[in-house]
Amino acid sequence: MPPEDPLVTPLALLGDLGELLEASTVEDVLRTAVAGACRLSGSRRGTAGLFDGEAATTDTWFDARAGWTRERRRWSAGSGAPGRACASAETVVRNELREEGSWSEEASGLGPVRLACLPLPFEEERALGFLMVGDRDADFSPGDVRLLSAYCRVVATRLREVVGAGRRAIVGSAAQADVAERLQSRLLPGEPPHLAGAEIAFAYRSASAGVLSGGDFVDYYTRPPSSTLAFAIGDVAGKGVEAMAVTFVTKYILRAAVFGGQLSWPIDPGEALQELRTALLEQPDFGEDTERFVTVLFGLLSVRHGTLELASAGHPTPFLIRAGAVERPLLLTEPAIGVELGAALARYPTETLQVRPGDIVVLFTDGITEMRDRQGRFFEEEMAGLLAPCHDRPAAEVVSLLMEAAEAFSARPAGDDRAVLCIRLTGDVE
Numbered sequence: 399m400p401p402e403d404p405l406v407t408p409l410a411l412l413g414d415l416g417e418l419l420e421a422s423t424v425e426d427v428l429r430t431a432v433a434g435a436c437r438l439s440g441s442r443r444g445t446a447g448l449f450d451g452e453a454a455t456t457d458t459w460f461d462a463r464a465g466w467t468r469e470r471r472r473w474s475a476g477s478g479a480p481g482r483a484c485a486s487a488e489t490v491v492r493n494e495l496r497e498e499g500s501w502s503e504e505a506s507g508l509g510p511v512r513l514a515c516l517p518l519p520f521e522e523e524r525a526l527g528f529l530m531v532g533d534r535d536a537d538f539s540p541g542d543v544r545l546l547s548a549y550c551r552v553v554a555t556r557l558r559e560v561v562g563a564g565r566r567a568i569v570g571s572a573a574q575a576d577v578a579e580r581l582q583s584r585l586l587p588g589e590p591p592h593l594a595g596a597e598i599a600f601a602y603r604s605a606s607a608g609v610l611s612g613g614d615f616v617d618y619y620t621r622p623p624s625s626t627l628a629f630a631i632g633d634v635a636g637k638g639v640e641a642m643a644v645t646f647v648t649k650y651i652l653r654a655a656v657f658g659g660q661l662s663w664p665i666d667p668g669e670a671l672q673e674l675r676t677a678l679l680e681q682p683d684f685g686e687d688t689e690r691f692v693t694v695l696f697g698l699l700s701v702r703h704g705t706l707e708l709a710s711a712g713h714p715t716p717f718l719i720r721a722g723a724v725e726r727p728l729l730l731t732e733p734a735i736g737v738e739l740g741a742a743l744a745r746y747p748t749e750t751l752q753v754r755p756g757d758i759v760v761l762f763t764d765g766i767t768e769m770r771d772r773q774g775r776f777f778e779e780e781m782a783g784l785l786a787p788c789h790d791r792p793a794a795e796v797v798s799l800l801m802e803a804a805e806a807f808s809a810r811p812a813g814d815d816r817a818v819l820c821i822r823l824t825g826d827v828e
Contacts, residue, residue, distance in 0.1 A: 418556050424448075425458075427560055428527075431553040432460045435531045438549060439514070439542055444531035446518075446553075449484035451475070454528050470604070479515035484525040489547065490515040493537040514538045516546055518554040526554050591620045593627050595701035597822045599793035601801050604815050613645025614763045614817040619656045621663050625702040628656065628665045631819055632694035632713065633763045635734075641690075644683050648692055651677045667696040667709035668745035675711065675735045684736045691736030695728075695761060699753075699821060706753045709746040711735050714767055717781060718751065719758040719789050719796075724782045727751055755825030756790035765814035766800065772809040780807060793820040 417434065421427040428446040436444045442463065447456030454473045458466050473481035479490045491514045513532030517525035529550050590598035600616055613634035620627055630652055634645040655661050655673040671694060683690045695713035699706050708716070708727060712734030718725040732746050753759070767778035784803055788796050797818050804816065 418552060421556065422560065424557065424560055427553065427556050429458060429460070429466070431529055431549075432458075432531070435529055435546060435549060436460060436462060438545060439531050439538070440534045440536070441531035442533040443511070444529070445471075446527065446529040447471075447480065448527040449475075449480075449517075449525050454478075454480035454484045456480070468604075479513060480528045480530060483515045483517045483528050483530075487517045487519065487525045489517070489543055491538050491543060512536075512538060514543060514546060516543070516550045518550050518557065520554065520558075526557060529553065587616050587618060591618050591627070593620060593701065594625060595824055596627060596699065597793045597824055598627075599797045599820045600818070601797045602815070602817045603801065613642045613648075614765065614815045615645050615649045616817055616819050617649055617652065619653075619665065624664070625700065626664045627699045627701070627821070628667075628670075628697065629699070629761075629819065629821070630670075630694060630696045631761045631763065631817065632692060633765075633815075633817075635689070635691050635693075635736075644681070644690060644692070647681065648674065648678060648694070652694075652696075664700070665696075665698055666745065666748065667698050667707050668748040670696045671709050671711050671732075671735075671746040672744070678735050679739060684739065688736075691734040693734045693764075697759070697761075699759075699823075701823065704753050704823070706751045706759060707748050708751070709748045711746065712737065714762060714764050714778075716762070717760040717785055718753070719760065719785050720754075721756060721789050724786050726782075753823055755823050758785075758788065758791070758793065758796060758820055758822040760785060760796065760800070761819040761821075762800070763815065763817045765816040766804050766818060768814065769804050769808040769816075770810075771807050777804050777807050790822075793822040796820045796822075 417430045418427065421430045428448075432444045432446045435446075436442065443459065443461050445456045445459045447454055449455075452475055454475070455470065457470050458468055460466055473479075475481050475485040479492070482488075483490045493512050511533040513530060515528055515530040518527040518529060520526040529546070531546070587600060590600060598618070602614065602616075613636075614632070616629070616631045618627060618629050630649075632645070632648060634641050634648065636644075651674055652670065655670060655677075656663075656665055660673060661669055674694060678684055678692060691712070693711060693713040695708065695710045695716065697706065697708045706718075710728050710731040712731065715726045715728045715731070718727055727749055767776060767781070769777040771777075780803070781800070784799065785796070788799065797820050800818050801816065
């Protein structure tokens, strides 16, 4: 409920205005605006975002009980409360409670609650973005809307001051986010290939739905009717569109090496990484004056022969779940690509393991291993114990188990993308 003391709202407003004046980035301004608007209106949840003329987008959601959660949402102009508020530059208020399903387009993360969505004014009745609050016990009154509208004008002014060049820079940021989202959709694999004798499952979760996250990628390579699967999982250091572009290049250098005839089939993992390193170090992103590097693990699974070959360039060591034991192979690894700037003169060290039906290989990026609990312990320390009972379980169950356990373990929302790939031998070789 909004505060009943008439002195509380003006005092709270002054405090929030002070925080807005101190905010120095677009994200800080938007977060401060949401928290302040929730306090002013007595709302328990809210979000804010930018409008590029085509769509309204947000990356973070605030909940007074749970804090901040990163999740990207996009509303086309005229759709949902944010899209309508931005396209019309008018406030959208919904006081009637609705069923959960009917709110999915309206407000997404706010659920079936009362809400007020206000445009952040720019000029000539156009919107710079939006601020949306909701989940409160009382209806939003005209007085609430007037107070929030005045607050939004201050927020919009501070946004223009922070970016310096005004709307042009903010629109550029929104456009960059859209590019990042499209790039990331190309980095993630589609449906795993069908391979007799093996079961493949994959999951990916973004720290910020691909907007400013770096580049995790996974790829598979098969050549039917062969019963052999090659696969890669990797991560580019850094964040934003530039890091993601390097990830895109990395993935397709490997694809060109595998399918372009540069490497013979079945692929030798060590030769694949050597080819990748040589090609990447010719890119302008890698040099003496840069700090870019890439971790990659490349594997080859022969279902018919029961062999697993692995080579790593600085990537986290996978787990191999066997009957009664969990192992971590890959004792011989090389640094991440870009840490040492000479082209590899020899193939990367490759470890060959014998695998049997029911065995599962679990690969992942460091976004999941580096999640911490309240005592500062890494999730990596818990993984072997969690995986020990999983021999011969469906690969999809193992992936879900790891993802859910990591989120329950972490004391705060993930700050990095997480990818998990599981491959289980079923023994059903055609």
